[in-house]
Amino acid sequence: MTVQLNETHDVKLGSWVASANQPDSDFPIQNLPFAVFRSKAGGDFHIGVAIGDQILDLHAAYAANAFSGFPSLQSTEVALALQSNSLNALMGLGAETWSALRLALSRILRAGAQQEASLRSALVPQSDAEYGLPAQIGDYTDFYTSVHHATAIGKLFRPDNPLLPNYKWVPIGYHGRSSSIGVSGQQFRRPLGQTKPPTSDTPVFGPSKRLDYELEIGIFVGKGNELGDAVTIDQAESHVFGLCLLNDWSARDIQAWEYQPLGPFLAKNFASTISPWIVTLEALAPYRLAWDREQADPQPMAYLDSADLRTHGAFDVQLQVSLQTQAMREQGVAAQSLSQSNFRHSYWSVSQLLTHHTVNGCNLRPGDLLGSGTQSGPQPSEAGSLLELTGGGKEAISFPGGEKRIFIEDGDTVILRGWAHKPGCARIGFGEVSGTVLPARTL
Amino acid sequence: MTVQLNETHDVKLGSWVASANQPDSDFPIQNLPFAVFRSKAGGDFHIGVAIGDQILDLHAAYAANAFSGFPSLQSTEVALALQSNSLNALMGLGAETWSALRLALSRILRAGAQQEASLRSALVPQSDAEYGLPAQIGDYTDFYTSVHHATAIGKLFRPDNPLLPNYKWVPIGYHGRSSSIGVSGQQFRRPLGQTKPPTSDTPVFGPSKRLDYELEIGIFVGKGNELGDAVTIDQAESHVFGLCLLNDWSARDIQAWEYQPLGPFLAKNFASTISPWIVTLEALAPYRLAWDREQADPQPMAYLDSADLRTHGAFDVQLQVSLQTQAMREQGVAAQSLSQSNFRHSYWSVSQLLTHHTVNGCNLRPGDLLGSGTQSGPQPSEAGSLLELTGGGKEAISFPGGEKRIFIEDGDTVILRGWAHKPGCARIGFGEVSGTVLPARTL
Numbered sequence: 001m002t003v004q005l006n007e008t009h010d011v012k013l014g015s016w017v018a019s020a021n022q023p024d025s026d027f028p029i030q031n032l033p034f035a036v037f038r039s040k041a042g043g044d045f046h047i048g049v050a051i052g053d054q055i056l057d058l059h060a061a062y063a064a065n066a067f068s069g070f071p072s073l074q075s076t077e078v079a080l081a082l083q084s085n086s087l088n089a090l091m092g093l094g095a096e097t098w099s100a101l102r103l104a105l106s107r108i109l110r111a112g113a114q115q116e117a118s119l120r121s122a123l124v125p126q127s128d129a130e131y132g133l134p135a136q137i138g139d140y141t142d143f144y145t146s147v148h149h150a151t152a153i154g155k156l157f158r159p160d161n162p163l164l165p166n167y168k169w170v171p172i173g174y175h176g177r178s179s180s181i182g183v184s185g186q187q188f189r190r191p192l193g194q195t196k197p198p199t200s201d202t203p204v205f206g207p208s209k210r211l212d213y214e215l216e217i218g219i220f221v222g223k224g225n226e227l228g229d230a231v232t233i234d235q236a237e238s239h240v241f242g243l244c245l246l247n248d249w250s251a252r253d254i255q256a257w258e259y260q261p262l263g264p265f266l267a268k269n270f271a272s273t274i275s276p277w278i279v280t281l282e283a284l285a286p287y288r289l290a291w292d293r294e295q296a297d298p299q300p301m302a303y304l305d306s307a308d309l310r311t312h313g314a315f316d317v318q319l320q321v322s323l324q325t326q327a328m329r330e331q332g333v334a335a336q337s338l339s340q341s342n343f344r345h346s347y348w349s350v351s352q353l354l355t356h357h358t359v360n361g362c363n364l365r366p367g368d369l370l371g372s373g374t375q376s377g378p379q380p381s382e383a384g385s386l387l388e389l390t391g392g393g394k395e396a397i398s399f400p401g402g403e404k405r406i407f408i409e410d411g412d413t414v415i416l417r418g419w420a421h422k423p424g425c426a427r428i429g430f431g432e433v434s435g436t437v438l439p440a441r442t443l
Numbered sequence: 444m445t446v447q448l449n450e451t452h453d454v455k456l457g458s459w460v461a462s463a464n465q466p467d468s469d470f471p472i473q474n475l476p477f478a479v480f481r482s483k484a485g486g487d488f489h490i491g492v493a494i495g496d497q498i499l500d501l502h503a504a505y506a507a508n509a510f511s512g513f514p515s516l517q518s519t520e521v522a523l524a525l526q527s528n529s530l531n532a533l534m535g536l537g538a539e540t541w542s543a544l545r546l547a548l549s550r551i552l553r554a555g556a557q558q559e560a561s562l563r564s565a566l567v568p569q570s571d572a573e574y575g576l577p578a579q580i581g582d583y584t585d586f587y588t589s590v591h592h593a594t595a596i597g598k599l600f601r602p603d604n605p606l607l608p609n610y611k612w613v614p615i616g617y618h619g620r621s622s623s624i625g626v627s628g629q630q631f632r633r634p635l636g637q638t639k640p641p642t643s644d645t646p647v648f649g650p651s652k653r654l655d656y657e658l659e660i661g662i663f664v665g666k667g668n669e670l671g672d673a674v675t676i677d678q679a680e681s682h683v684f685g686l687c688l689l690n691d692w693s694a695r696d697i698q699a700w701e702y703q704p705l706g707p708f709l710a711k712n713f714a715s716t717i718s719p720w721i722v723t724l725e726a727l728a729p730y731r732l733a734w735d736r737e738q739a740d741p742q743p744m745a746y747l748d749s750a751d752l753r754t755h756g757a758f759d760v761q762l763q764v765s766l767q768t769q770a771m772r773e774q775g776v777a778a779q780s781l782s783q784s785n786f787r788h789s790y791w792s793v794s795q796l797l798t799h800h801t802v803n804g805c806n807l808r809p810g811d812l813l814g815s816g817t818q819s820g821p822q823p824s825e826a827g828s829l830l831e832l833t834g835g836g837k838e839a840i841s842f843p844g845g846e847k848r849i850f851i852e853d854g855d856t857v858i859l860r861g862w863a864h865k866p867g868c869a870r871i872g873f874g875e876v877s878g879t880v881l882p883a884r885t886l
Contacts (some may be wrong), residue, residue, distance in 0.1 A: 038730055138581075139622050144705060157704070164703050169646050170637055174705040175618035175712065179582050179806045189671045191803035194744065203612050203745050227623055227714070228632045230884065254803070260607050261600070262587060262617040263706020266803040269618065271670070295728055301637065301648050360697070360709040361884065363622045399751035441673065441804065 002283045003312050008032075008106040011426050015109045016116045017123065019052030026419060026429020027052055032105050033242065033277040033430075036086055039124065045132045047083040050431070051109050052437060053126050058082045058104065060122035063065055066108050072100040074194040087135045087241070087278070091222040092366035095238040098222070102282055131183045132277035134244070135220060135367030140181060140272070141357060142216075143173040147347040149376035149384060151357050156392045157256065158413035168298050171348040171356045176248075176371065177269035184433040188249075188271040190410060192438040195253040206249035207440035210393060211408040214374040215321050215384030215416055217343050218246035218274050219350055221368040228361040233306045236351035237281055243315070243350075245275035245416045245433040246371050252387055252407070274369070275416070277432035283428050287420040288312035291349045303359055304352045313351065317343040317430070318422050319375055321384065325403050326411030333400055335415050341377040341384055343418075410439045446728045446755050451475075451549040454864070454869050456632045457553045459559045460566065462495030469862060469872020470495055475548050476685065476720040479529055479575040482567065488528040488575045491722055493874070494552050496569050501525045505563035507549050509558050515543040522806035530578045530721070531841070534665040535809035538681040541665065545725055574626045574719035577687070578663065578810030583624060583695070584800060585659075585814035586616040590790040593851055594829060599668055599835045600699065611741050611812075614791040614799045619814065620712035625764070627876040631692075631714040633853060633883040638696040650883035651694035651869060653836060654851040657817040658764050658827030660786050661689035661717050662793055664811040671804040679794035680724055682807065686758070686793075688718035688859045688876040689814050695830055695850070718859070718876035724793075727870050730863040731755035734792045746802055747795045756794065760786040760863050760873070762818055764827065768846050769854030778858050784820040786828055786861075853882045 007013075008030065014021045015029040027033065027050035037055055038045045048055035062082045067073045078097060081089035090098070108115040144150055147167065154162030166172065182188070190211055196203040204309035222241035225231050231239055248268065255267030264326075291313025293299055319342060324335035349354075353370055374384040383389045386407055389397060396404040408414065448454075450726065451473065457464045458472040470476065480498055481488045491498035505525045510516045521540060524532035533541070551558040587593055590610065597605030605729060625631070633654055639646040641868035665684035669676050674682055691711065698710030734756025736742055749756070767778035791799075796813055817827040826832045829850055832840060839847040851857065861873035 031580070139620055141708075142705075154704070166639075166646075166700055166703065170701050172705055173708050174702070175620055175708070177582055177618055177805060178621075179808050179811070180804075182670075189804050192673070193803050196609075202741070203609075205745070205746060227625075228881075230635070251803070257609055258613050258615070259704070260609065260704075261597075261702070261706070262585075262615055263702075265584075265616050265618065266799070266805065269805045270803045298645070303648060327499065356709070360636050360694070360713045361623075361632050362712045363621060364708065365622050368622070395571070439670075441671065 003288050005285055008102055009286055011424060013106070015051055015053045016111050016113060017054050017109060017406060019054065022096060024363055025052050026400060026427065028426045029106060029109055030426035031279065031283050031428045033279045033283065034087055034134065035276040035278065036134050037129040037276070040128055040130050042151045047082065047084060047087060047165040048124065049105055054123040055126055055129055056109065056119065057122045057124055061119055063179060064118045064122055066119055066378040067104050070100065070104040073104060073298055091135060091220065092224065094223045098241065098280060098424055099282055102280065114273050118418050133181065134276065134278050135181050135368055137178040137181055137369045138365045140176040140178045140369045141350065142373060143171055143353050144373040145171065145346040145348040145353070146374055146384070147208065148345065148378055149374040149388065151387045152376060152383065155265065155388065156359045165348055169301070171353050173357065174263045176272065180269055181272045181274060183274060183276050185437045186271060186273040189438045191251050191254065191266065191270040192440055193266050194252065194253040194257055196257045209407065210252035211437060212250045212252050212386045213321065213408065213414045214248040214250055215319055216246040216248050216374060217317070217372040218244040219353065219370040219372065220244065220278055221364045221370065222366060223399055224365040227363040230361060231299070231355055231358045233351050233355040234308065236354040236405045238283055239354055242278040242280040244278050245418050245430050246418055247273045247414060247433055247435055249422065249435070273433050273435040277429055277431045279428060279430055283421060284315055285315040286425040289314040289316050289344050300352065304355060311347055315343045315351040317418050319343060320417045322415045323405065324413045325399060327401060327403060328399065329413065331401070334398055335413065336399055338397065339381060339383055339389060340383040341375045343375055345374060345377050346375065408437050410437055412437055448728055448732050450581055451545055452729055454867060456549070457554040459554050459556060460495045460497050460552060462497065464556040469494050469870065469874050471869045472549060473869035474726050474871045475545055475820055476722045476726065477530055477577065478719040478721065479577050480572040483571055483573050490525065490527060490530060490533065491567065492548055498569055498572055499552065499562065499756055501567045504562055507561045507565055509562055510547055511541065513547040516547055528693055531810040534663065534684045535577060535667065537666045540660055541684065541723060542725055545723065564714045568858040576624065576626050577719065577721050579623060580621045580624055580810055580812045581808045583619040583621045583812045584616050585619045585816060586614055586791065586796050587816040588789040588791040589817055589819045591642065591821050592817040592831065595826065595831045599830065600802040602766045612744070614796050616800065617706045619715065623712055624715045624717060624766065624812070626717060626719050629714060629716040630881055632881045634694050634713040635883055636694065636697040636709050636710065637700055639700045646700060649832065651697055651819065652850065653695035654880060655693045655829045656764065656851065656857045657691040657696050658762055658784060659689040659691050659817060660760070660815040661687040662796065662813040662815065663687065663721055664807045665809060667808040668801055670806040673804060674798055674801045676747060676794050676798045677751065681796040682797055683724055683793060685721040685723040687721050688861050688873050690716045690857060690859055690878055691814055692874055692878070694861065704723065716876050718874050720874045722871060722873055727758055727863060729868040730772045730871065732757040732759050732761040732787050743795065747798060749794070752792055756792040757789065758786045760861050762786060763860045766848065768842060768852070770844060770846060771842065772856065773824055774844070778856065779842055781840065782824060782832060784818045786818055789815060789822050849881050853880055855880055
């Protein structure tokens, strides 16, 4: 887990794609995140890299010999990966290849690059593109890394016992559903299910009345590990392809009734939505922070500890949730911010999640997705879910035009955004992930 | 969900494959289960059907024009499915195609069939074959359908609250790990992990000391459903391709420490092992039983209820666990039976599991696997795990030669078997699933 700055991070670099040089662009030449996209007019999905308001089509760039001057990208495996319709193959090639590709992309997209003329036709405006899932997600695991979220939720579900004794020892996680993961723009029906009103001895069946979002970071596994092997904490980040935004939609009323003793199931698996763009760890190198444990807390067990953690185990990524009701959308009113948080507050590091996941020999595969769990900050206003922001569904949030929300209503769109920025460094944006709730299926 | 007997179930049918006509064969011509296999000498995986001690290679049978006389099998989709290296495509074609294929297989393998001469070369002895996973398993869900198991385990984890209030309303399930599912013969390392000894305030790290098996039925999803749609209970069985045996290995000490509040994770995801053969629901038609609820129990909610349940919602499938220690294996001592149970005891039906899974709009895909949960019967001796058979790890089981077991030790092989049999009907066997525990990875 080495974090080194190199020429690709130089804040002075500009691109021949002019929109990438705007200071508020999420996608300057220092970012270079990956997605799977195609033209809105149809056609095959290709891998692309964001640059300003454009996408560099890597299939087209490969065909235009853009990478011919880079010896470490001349293998058949790289050629196949760049021409694939998903990122799984590239993810499986490992950190050295990702880094070599990043360097090549930086050089060919840089202002003055000789490839400009041949690559102009490999650009697709983001406004003309639609996105696919970036990878075939074999398994999806969701963690629970915000101690602030765990404590707040724990108070609601178990007032006398909010934070369980294992929380500060075990990076708590559980398996989620991969089939229902969609990409930004996903629309899904409000789930039906069993819930038990507090006033009743028996459950009722119907649409969820407590539908919520969860503000999460998604972690895409790059290189996998064989069943029976484990990934040490010092190797863990070399197995991570990059990060995205993840909205882990949750039906709180279904969850409360079903989750004992085996965990959430139908309360979560009706939909999860991710952002199209995956930001590599290398792009985030300028935004690493020391990860630390309070003295009063248990220090991590040996397999979860590393000197590197103390210098740069965390990520300084700002996160924001906003919501636009159907009425706001119809009236042209912009989405309203509900909260902001930061991934730096995560109690467990990305490397700890990956290492813990494999310590028992569990095999990860390229394209597997790990969720960070809801990223609530230390302040109540930094909560990453409505359940927290409304005090357990008790205090409504007011919107322009007089609308109020306790939980999500039909037609609402929830938008998550993420970005890293500080003086002297280029802005590294995640773009956004949006999702819209449709009315429940008719019974 | 109609269960009809037809000519393929006729007990008087014999096959030109003589070994299929032995009364103790798991694979008479009335069974015709599917697997993915190849020669032990190597080569590509093909789909095959068990007949006696042989496998009919469906790729080879297709090439030999075995199905040319069956009009409903003449589509391109069927041709591609029969020549695939996994069962996903066939699973996705739906119940009418599976039934048409079964009829064709019954006719071409029947004694006197004119296809005998051309199909002899499409037979591969099971003793010369190795098996692959029958399908690419997109998502794996494990349920908890034995009320006897849930009560016994509940007593150990929550003595004052063994069966939770939701159990008799909700078919409790959770998502498991698909990457670590292996086929019979799987060998895996004893998992390492955090456990908290009752005598200590803090956890320790090391190999699991309470490694266990779980005797389960696996349910392979055939035709899927779109996200947002639900499968009604009367349609549910038409979405089930078939059943297999499943050993859901479990590390009880890791589970006890990690499972609150989000359920089992590393305690389960290091390995799960399934039998190679998938027995279709049509083959099991003679072994359907009424599914019933005790009067004192809550009756199923409307979406989980159906008149068909009361006539034939359950399956009469005998189940057996046996164990062979390394010493027994080296001395040529046969595996010793630990317990027997029956899938008929399941508190929830297969159709209820599938319908519940989709009622919130969750999409299932062909090849998804549902586990039944440990199938413990009503008697303590019918328990489907060591945790139950040893009274929570307190009473050792004795083996020939003086060995004792409380939990699984390194080198032990656990074998699950399943079969349906009654007078006047052909035996429908599941074969077996075996798995062997290797020593933990060195720290």
